Amino acid sequence: MWEGWIFLNHQKQPEVSLQEFLGDFGTRFAGVSWENTDTSLYFEAHLDANWKVLADAFSETYHIPSIHPATIGKTFASAVNPHSRPLDARFWGPHRQFSTFGNPDYAPPEDAMVEKMAYANRDTGNVLGAAETAGMTEYLDHPAINPKQSKHWALDIAVAFPTLHINLSPGGFWSHRFWPISVNRTRWEAEFHVPKPLTGREKLQQELYITRIAEILLEDVTNTERTQRGIEAGAYDTMQLQDGEVQIRHNLHHVDRWVNARTVREALGI
Template identity: 25%
Template sequence: MNHPQPMLTNLAPRYYADPDIFETERQAIFRRQWQMLGPVSRLARPGDYLAVDVAGWKLFALRGEDGVLRAFHNVCRHRGARLLQEGAGVCKTLRCPYHNWVYASDGSLKSAPWFGEDPGFAVSQWPLESAHLAQWRGLLFIAIDPESSLADQLGDLPAEIDEFPLETYTAVEEHRFDAHSNWKIYTDNFVEGYHIPGIHPGFYKVIDFPNFETVAMNGMVRMSSPQKDGSIYGGKWLWMWPNWTLSTFPGGMNTSRINPVSVDRTEIIYDFYFADTSEATEAERRRTIDTTCGIVREDFEICEHTHKNYQSGGYRPGPLSPRHEQSVAYFQAKIQAAVAG
């Protein structure tokens, strides 16, 4: 006898509103998983750096004088000051702005001026705390204490995206968004297309929604749909565990990192890449970027109100669509496993 499968239901609201669960996620997920930082081409020359926030941890990648790319915590070993301003830049001397401690590009402490004589102090004992870096197809990843290799974490992605010449695309623009909701609410929203008719009317018009397909795979979710005339999209949108995305379109792609800032605030960092960056295609690039950014913004209001309802105690978990929300169930199951730990 065939027994019906139990109905899938949404995560309990405490997973989104409880600061203790958020701290558990920081340690169990964001400390242990690789984080996609964007194009490695940003760090092409000695002195180039990228300083980032990863769920509250301050990290940076730096191209050393020897040409080697390394990663460190953006924290001076003396009294914890920030070394580099967040974002991309060029650093010829890695000097703490607080007390002028100077580090070499390999992370070793070179000097601690005016520190005074202390027989127990040696500069060799105070290098920067290091982090891990890895690269895949022109994208740079960072990790604090990775539980697996980047290749293992990527799961089915390499085969899924093998036909696209990612390495040949040029990074053109970065855009940052600030959403006042938990990072998982935004992610739940991203990995399903069920909300498209209600939230994205313009997007809905240029896709064949009845044939929109969502598939949960190993370490990723694939969403795809046939396109109609006037669409800027390639019809494939990918989300990868735990918090980054890659979407293709004719002649390029975009990536994003969904970064938890606090239990009720999320930063989303988008990068846009194109095969042709000539003046002749500037208008089309602009249309692609502006259209995508507009769709991203359309999600924020519904996510913010959903977060408030989860916080209020007025919501009990509802059913998940077996057709459209299997990807939500997949993501939420991974969250529960990580939190249970």
Template identity: 30%
Template structure:
């Protein structure tokens, strides 16, 4: 058989020649050794989103976040000066985990005036300072000013709280996000405070699940019950409207309306009854203007998915948004966090519309998640020498190509920096 024709000149991928157009490898998703390097090169150097300012709404509000890829737990707290700070969740006396409730491996949130260690009663103020030591006279030249909580770099962009484990980050948060993301400076995320959250522990590398939301090439096959019948015909066109790349970050926009234009027989009965579903409530507040919301100028615009490296996605719809985070827990497992965010419901009907949209979206995500185990298992066949190690990508899969290239590039840069270090200064990978 002959080759299929290549995409036309000027295709999306060819706008970014540094990506190439050849097959790619997924070894970065099946190697324990690569994962250890990725933890150091990516998750200990990039800015990571851990919440929003609404999660710590008043002085003394705090949350904890356990990040397996960094082998660390952090406390995020709003201080008396209203500044939001991050600290390692470690008591400076004997290393006990400082903030937890019934089970130390569970994340918690709340409000307090100070943090008190359960073990020996050391206390810390909201700015991390050591304020009380039980029987301080028993210690030898103890200087309280040197034993406050160890800080983690913390900054906020448009209400989203980010941390960075690098003691000296290579970029400020704003520099890291770059112009494509900060074009959303004026988008009013703070108005959408009614949230519906869910979490899943998945049997795949984190990038394998992220890949599922970077292209819609899979939609007619995998989500066949949620798309018009015309799209399911062989070779029917189903494409995104706009792809864009800026540094390590990615963006994809689709055309659409406030509801899929499906015949009633292809909707769940609850969607027909509530007039809400996969793309949210059919009636929502008018889309807020933002210069960055629809950079491709798609009409009618439907969704823009902002994929912030490494593990955050914000999908903005008409008057509401959806957020995903992928937290690696090993080379072939990860924790998936998601929530939908709406304007607070004014009536019982609006509340039901929001809940229905959230449940239908969860079902859609479960269909994607259902592929993960099979993909990971097959990629790991012949782990040291994969049976298949070259995978062709279509033009619509440009963002899949980009994510894996960026991760490999960050790891290669980290390796080069380690090679340049004097041997005496190197620390073992994974420490």
């Protein structure tokens, strides 16, 4: 157990403890007050894609303006940051964190009445909130969350290698898990947390959150199956990554290292 999260080690005699495995990542995120866990909004799908294709899809924001133009294209990018360049990236062994950009000048379209009423996180440029940020001071003030204290912050993506992504946003947190079934098939799970609504406005915010999240996820996961088909076509044997995709580079570097290591300690470099 770590901070309420359950990890499974399938070795009969674990080579390292969970504390050793998580290392400084575990220390850094210790004490986060996991918010709004009244209700879970749970998604699960079996996808025809390698697990790394799924993990990569949720490891950078460079794709957002092109894959999500109608949903979050204008909140995660802006005229000054059209390709959603990240704010910050940090690494601890195979684990990592990535802070993404939010557009503080975003305003809902004139005719988007529900979005306007639901829009509670204006100061952060982020509409991906299931709750108001009032009352979440302890969570938002945690030093691991928005480490640069940027006004342009949308969310942090914290990755416990290899399969757990925890996304920390102004309105709370959610997680993704990527379970490999075969070389080109993955069981994907995503779990979002929603508090009990106390007002009509909060209910509207949640309804918007839920429908928008579902739209965004459909945009992401359908693309992963197309990506896998592209990989299997074999026309390219390399992929170029730019600086904004450093999380993917880091993941692939460590996957390679784990595949080739003889022991867990060797893979972790401890």
